[in-house]
Amino acid sequence: MSIPDLSPLANAIRFLSIDAIVQAKEGHQGVPLGMAEIATALFTQHLKFNPADPTWPDRDRFVLSNGHGSMLLYSLLYLTGYERIPIDEIRRFRELGSRCEGHPEFDPASGIEVTTGPLGQGIANALGMAVAEAYLNARFGAELVDHYTYAFVGDGCLQEGVGQEMISLAGHLRLSKLILFWDDNRITDDGSTELSISEDVAERFRVAGWHVIEVDGHDIEAVSQAITAARWDTRPSMIACRTVIARGIERLQGLRGGHSGRLHPEDADAARRALDWPHPPFEVPAPVLGAWRDAGRRSQGDYDAWQQRFAALPPSQRAEFQRVLEGRLPAGWREVLAEYKRRALAAETLPSGITISAEINDMLSEVLPERMVACADLEAPMSHKRRLKAFSSDDRSGAYVHCGVREHVMGSLANGMAAHGGIIPLSLTYLAFSDYERPAMRMAALMGLPVKFVFSHDSIGLGKNGPTHQPVEILASLRAMPNMLVLRPADAVEAAECWEIALEHRSGPVTLVFARQALPLVRAAHAGDNLSRRGAYLLADAAGGPRAVTLIATGSEVILALQARALLQAEGIPTAVASMPSWELFDAQDAAYRASILPPGGARVAVEAALRFGWDRYLGERGGFVGMTGFGASGPADALYEKFGITPAAIAAEAKRCLSSQS
Amino acid sequence: MSIPDLSPLANAIRFLSIDAIVQAKEGHQGVPLGMAEIATALFTQHLKFNPADPTWPDRDRFVLSNGHGSMLLYSLLYLTGYERIPIDEIRRFRELGSRCEGHPEFDPASGIEVTTGPLGQGIANALGMAVAEAYLNARFGAELVDHYTYAFVGDGCLQEGVGQEMISLAGHLRLSKLILFWDDNRITDDGSTELSISEDVAERFRVAGWHVIEVDGHDIEAVSQAITAARWDTRPSMIACRTVIARGIERLQGLRGGHSGRLHPEDADAARRALDWPHPPFEVPAPVLGAWRDAGRRSQGDYDAWQQRFAALPPSQRAEFQRVLEGRLPAGWREVLAEYKRRALAAETLPSGITISAEINDMLSEVLPERMVACADLEAPMSHKRRLKAFSSDDRSGAYVHCGVREHVMGSLANGMAAHGGIIPLSLTYLAFSDYERPAMRMAALMGLPVKFVFSHDSIGLGKNGPTHQPVEILASLRAMPNMLVLRPADAVEAAECWEIALEHRSGPVTLVFARQALPLVRAAHAGDNLSRRGAYLLADAAGGPRAVTLIATGSEVILALQARALLQAEGIPTAVASMPSWELFDAQDAAYRASILPPGGARVAVEAALRFGWDRYLGERGGFVGMTGFGASGPADALYEKFGITPAAIAAEAKRCLSSQS
Structure with missing residues (x-):
């Protein structure tokens, strides 16, 4: 099928989205109608994926950061043949129990790589995925790990601070396999983007070291060519796609109401006439569906070749790759913690709480190469660097990510690493500044991602820096968060136990808090048992x-x-x-x-x-x-x-x- | 005193800071030593202030956003003659009970305009002050309100998402009286800034519409000329000051340890020799102190002229200005709420919770011209716009600030407005996204600022948008915050009561949460009394x-x-x-x-x-x-x-x- 024939494929997205939103009586048509051509270009020409094996480790990652446009994603998943997203789920869009929820909820088996909705999180997750890919690529080689990370993004994501932090950090790290598509429709919920922004967004990316391409977002061929150019460039790429919000709904397109103004059956009828789409609601004509299903099988060759390479690996290498991808811990990790306990019990003096954690992590370095440490530029938590190299634009084998004073993107990129798989991410700062990354912590809890949020300076015990730096309400606010396991060890023995618990804990994030001040031993007895458990x-x-x-x-x-x-x-x-x-x-x-x-x-x-x-x-x-x-x-x-x-x-x-x- | 003679004044800052930090055995010398000349240029040549009347309403505002450099501020306050910061307070830097705390803590009577420490907050507060100034200037005229807002800022503040949001929004709003000084020392706590940032920071400001001037931050005359240029420009200005961190401490200057590496008495001795400063610790020679005290009296003429203009005002205008500056509510405001209660009791149906709040605010508009509404681009909270005009680059009389999808800077700018005085700020978004502005809410609580944080979509009652948008832990996390008053009204009567409480409450921030869904009346009885109180x-x-x-x-x-x-x-x-x-x-x-x-x-x-x-x-x-x-x-x-x-x-x-x- 040549490129010019793809517009019916885009319209299939468009009408599935319209029909589902009309039926649900609410939803956000702006994105799926505005980005239908962009998605068609990506999914039919470039994306490496296999709907028959959604969690294939070397798939390209796709993140819909503007998650309110969820019907775009659900349409793509149905059209390309993901078993868990049949047409009936789309008919039940936004109904209780449907996999087609109001916003995409983390479900890799259905092709949903991360939960998105709170703006800015998705692109910051995508940054984490790209970091994970680069690290695993360095560790396991391009035969096993060599994929792109694509994200769709709206104006809101880019206005958010976390989005800005992401732009700056991704440019700095020169993550060339990270490709964003900006839905430049000049409309937000509030009206024209001119109400709240004057800057040249493309230029802001260029300043940060990004490769920027500007295209007509409704020209499938132009978008496809831009993707090709983006894939070749050695910088992260941002494809600025000029679009018309809610394109296809004449009453709303290009207007503020296009974002999420109520769609009525008459709107759907009018669109059908205007776009020459005579098919009944929720019906995709067989040739179009067939073309989409072919697109879903497009990567079969890559997939088979990858499986062959994987099968041909030496068993130990295959097992190690499988182990880290499945998040299983290696032999010997518990012994490291036991050894640390023994050393602590024999030590004459013990260091600060946070240094105890650093020492434990230092010892774990050798047995846990899948651990990556992200740190927001503070001295005490930085003690977790020790023997680690920096992950940088010219060395992808480093496991320590200098995040700068950007706590929010640090937390979100840790989520992205965990969602990618193959990495145990740590995120490190002072406890008082956990508030800066709290939206990311909430997303980790909601998704059940095994991120380790590690904090120092956990109370007034930090002293003279004063109340801004002294958490008093923060333990309560984190204990209040569902699915967040909070651990506050009393000494080196409990610290080793808490790290054991934290590493075992796979069903959600962990918050580990440590004192800035010294923690003398209080637990000499029963140190062989993990009583903290x-x-x-x-x-x-x-x-x-x-x-x-x-x-x-x-x-x-x-x-x-x-x-x-x-x-x-x-x-x-x-x-x-x-x-x-x-x-x-x-x-x-x-x-x-x-x-x-x-x-x-x-x-x-x-x-x-x-x-x-x-x-x-x-x-x-x-x-x-x-x-x-x-x-x-x-x-x-x-x-x-x-x-x-x-x-x-x-x-x-x-x-x-x-x-x-x-x- | 001609400009070339000012270097002893800068060194006075330098040595007070060194002596205090040596004595406290901890502190952050990087900023006071690196920005001493910049501060000297600003405080001796440009800043409009009166240490004898620290809260003079038309003073220029000065914010030390890189608050860890607190000794810079305390030195300036002592040197220019603020009574509440005598030399003995500086000797007790970082001791319990000293006004010279580890980080500056809000205390306008001492010349401390806002609490700073958590990075990025200060410059975002400064944005709020500049908005407040522009609005009050439009309302009361330049005879009463016509001042600049200056802020010192380090790399950390600018890396933070909230800092990036501030850059974007301030450029958009073209706040020409906002002037930042960037301490471009290329060092952070972690080491070289190259570890975490590659972008051209000056260019990032230019993209956002700022006027940028690059100078040698140790050349007092050059800095002073830059300030003059900045004051004349019609855009917000960023003066990029190339500096040497910890300048004067040979062992540390220009290095990572310059930030907060421990200073010893030997360092102070060496600096005294190198900079030819033979004076004992904590002693400023009389001519230098005299010159500083003269600087503190430099604005006396402006001050006297302002007092004359103020005294010459018609009594009603003078009273109104005093009223809003002191935060007193006008006659008639309670009657508006009583009238709303009566209407609600007579209504046949009632709208959603958040719309009830919007209706109340709509009615309050006429009696409360000092109320400004900041909103993060969401439809339901936007209902609070109603009859308000937008505050924009070409109309400063609008009371509605379109913040874009930038919740964090919204909260921090509301804090800045409250700290400025003369404004009752509201900050509006969905409750689930309060986490994005939580660091600002914490600062409001810590400072005791009367900001009204208003939220809609307060529970699962928002429905189909799903768990990302549904607060479940957030009420608890806000109730856990000290000095935060949380109000969740049940119906229109309680909503009016809660707004009455919120407006009366001056000793700290208020969180008001409203349902997305309709709130039927439950409180017909005793509607004349404020039972919610x-x-x-x-x-x-x-x-x-x-x-x-x-x-x-x-x-x-x-x-x-x-x-x-x-x-x-x-x-x-x-x-x-x-x-x-x-x-x-x-x-x-x-x-x-x-x-x-x-x-x-x-x-x-x-x-x-x-x-x-x-x-x-x-x-x-x-x-x-x-x-x-x-x-x-x-x-x-x-x-x-x-x-x-x-x-x-x-x-x-x-x-x-x-x-x-x-x-």
């Missing part, structure tokens, strides 16, 4: 009688709880201390175990250099709390603990107050 | 006997609680319903009032289409919860409420379960 455990039991009170603490405050216990025991009050590195893991234990840690009706005091918010669930009617009640302050850490009353004496006093309350 | 109140008391159970609900779920009450009452279970628009306000009530709403030991069920996280504090031992347990889904709102079990029947069942539990 139960979320909370008795670190010191009550002595001299039945337990009167339980102190529950996390992280750097566990040692204060132990000191408070000594005060209380000296007064004859049998006191237990529970260390609680993770709420989520504790909540997952059975009732009997939970009651063994927190006996019903007992007096309890929680201790954490953070706000009480959320702690009440563990406190019961006779519970108390020692921690922060507002933002921190600038001063030496010791003075701050004193000022805010987080001391052994204050904990002991609170315990006695709780004991004197009625049971 | 107590945080929670009894909307319906138990009937037919002593109260057996209390249902507590917020926002769109209040009506479900009322329906559940009907079911329970029909079964003979006396059931009360408490509407709880605000946790923070309820927590501030006395114990007796709280007990009247939530009787101790009573059975209680909280109902909210969000996670339980945080609710336990109100539930007690016999409490239950009906709400979400994870992320949402894509489907019609009704189907989602059914799927997730947030229904009157489910609430009634949960109430009975709680009743059957032991008390």
